[in-house]
Amino acid sequence: MLSHLSSGQLQIGIIGLGYVGLPLAIEFGKEWPTIGFDINQVRVDALRKGIDHTREVSEQAFGASQHVRFTGNMADLAACTVYIVTVPTPIDKYKSPDLTALLAASRMVGAHLKRGDLVVYESTVYPGCTEEDCVPVLEAASGLRYNDDFFCGYSPERINPGDKERNVSQILKITSGSTPAAARYVDQLYSRIIKAGTYPAPSIKVAEAAKAIENAQRDVNISFVNELALIFDRLGIDTMDVLEAAATKWNFLKFRPGLVGGHCISVDPYYLAHKAQSVGYHPQVILSGRRVNDDMPIYVANKLVKAMIRAGLSIAGSSVLLLGATFKENCPDIRNTKVVDIYQELTGFGMKVDIYDPWASADEVYAEYGIRLVEQPGRCRYDGVILTVAHDEFLTLDLQELCRSELSIIYDLKSVLDRTKVSMRI
Incomplete structure (x- = not known):
């Protein structure tokens, strides 16, 4: 089923062109036909001119990515065989996960899914979210069956905004897939653009959890020194x-x-x-x-x-x-x-x-x-x-x-x- 890499049928669709999606689209666009999609047409128009307001991608980098095309038209995603979702996953006013954008992107991708396609999520989520929340949406929108007709992967983003030394290709990438074959496919896919190498996680849930604890660990460590600042201020x-x-x-x-x-x-x-x-x-x-x-x-x-x-x-x-x-x-x-x-x-x-x-x-x-x-x-x-x-x-x-x-x-x-x-x- 997953034969796009060897058959020459591979076309990648990146959903969301922010700090994560744009650099990814640029790198994949150096290797394969890549569609960069965003619902913000102003953003799309600027990217077509080689302008990135986030300052993450230079004008020269746009020129080096010969196979990428930016669009705000969902119909342009129909020919893609691999979909990579990089939309924001914020919290709401109650500090609970807000999956609105993630599930909307899943419905949109599901409407274009075909037999043998792969959907990879990069958005930060909690362990289990991909298979428990996103996959049912994909199945409902496509009418296809998970791991029979289409497959999923999870490769958490590690973009550090403003860091010009560690761009997406220079940061080791965790990869995972919903079946052993899908996991190998996802790893091979990212290996083509990630110079720092990849780390295949044993499951999607492990990859999701790894991302969650990376930032939670930093948060706890910073909170410790912040608490020290409160104490030392009084002293x-x-x-x-x-x-x-x-x-x-x-x-x-x-x-x-x-x-x-x-x-x-x-x-x-x-x-x-x-x-x-x-x-x-x-x-x-x-x-x-x-x-x-x-x-x-x-x-x-x-x-x-x-x-x-x-x-x-x-x-x-x-x-x-x-x-x-x-x-x-x-x-x-x-x-x-x-x-x-x-x-x-x-x-x-x-x-x-x-x-x-x-x-x-x-x-x-x-x-x-x-x-x-x-x-x-x-x-x-x-x-x-x-x-x-x-x-x-x-x-x-x-x-x-x-x-x-x-x-x-x-x-x-x-x-x-x-x-x-x-x-x-x-």
């Missing part, structure tokens, strides 16, 4: 000084405190927790870590307010600048950014808060959060300045020129600036 100790001293031990893990946002680390643990609770186990460590990290913006805002009060500055009506709106440095991604939480906490004190970020799209920030970015920060204007995101552009800024007076507070949340020129660090 009057500089957290980074402690961590730098502890890091002289060979096996100390060098995690740093800070905001935990984005579409992976701040989301994936809730998927794992959801599945654990569905089988009767309440995950204490995972959810405890999530609570600590989710509360960090409140800690940051309150630490600034206390420092301003100690300096004799008024709070209500004062002016504060947040440098950075994205969830990480040198990246335009604003999904689940915790900077917004700091903004809301400070405005709740009656402060006037500006956010400046040359990487973020002002239109996207306003559409998503209702906040208007400033085009440039005002000189000699602010009673408080917080470096929230360590964009390269911010590292050379003279933050003192932005301050209203010598009493103004400069808060280096990333601990990357000259400590003699800032009021406090995390």
Whole structure:
């Protein structure tokens, strides 16, 4: 059944052209006919011109991918034999998995499935989601039978937005399939584009679980150092000084405190927790870590307010600048950014808060959060300045020129600036 690789019939369809799907489409498009599909026609039109607003794919990379075609027309997927689903899997307002996009993509793919086709999921899910949630949708939409007429695989994405050294081909890829033959096929497929190599997992569920714990582990480790920051702040100790001293031990893990946002680390643990609770186990460590990290913006805002009060500055009506709106440095991604939480906490004190970020799209920030970015920060204007995101552009800024007076507070949340020129660090 799965003979596309050897028969020359292979045509790949990538569903979703964000941070994960676009680089994948570019790489597969170097080897085989590839259709990149997205429901956002504006995004599709830009990609046809070789423009990627996520800045993950260069203009040269578009030119090197000779067999890729971008479309917003679902009918163009009909001739595909392998479908790779890379749509977002966020959480809802109750912090439960939101599979809306994933199941919609499954229905769309199911409408085009033919005997012998393969569907590979890359979207982050909980263990069992592919076969328990997605496969029934594929069967219902196609009228075909799973593992008799069509097959599935799971190969979790490991894209690190903003990382120009570890692109998709340079990151080792976990692969899996619904049958031994499907697993071999999926592994051979990815082996053609992944220079770093592949790791065949024994089952789809194992591959799903591996992805879930990768980010949950980071989340828990960061929550530990964030909790240390809360403790050391009360003790009057500089957290980074402690961590730098502890890091002289060979096996100390060098995690740093800070905001935990984005579409992976701040989301994936809730998927794992959801599945654990569905089988009767309440995950204490995972959810405890999530609570600590989710509360960090409140800690940051309150630490600034206390420092301003100690300096004799008024709070209500004062002016504060947040440098950075994205969830990480040198990246335009604003999904689940915790900077917004700091903004809301400070405005709740009656402060006037500006956010400046040359990487973020002002239109996207306003559409998503209702906040208007400033085009440039005002000189000699602010009673408080917080470096929230360590964009390269911010590292050379003279933050003192932005301050209203010598009493103004400069808060280096990333601990990357000259400590003699800032009021406090995390």
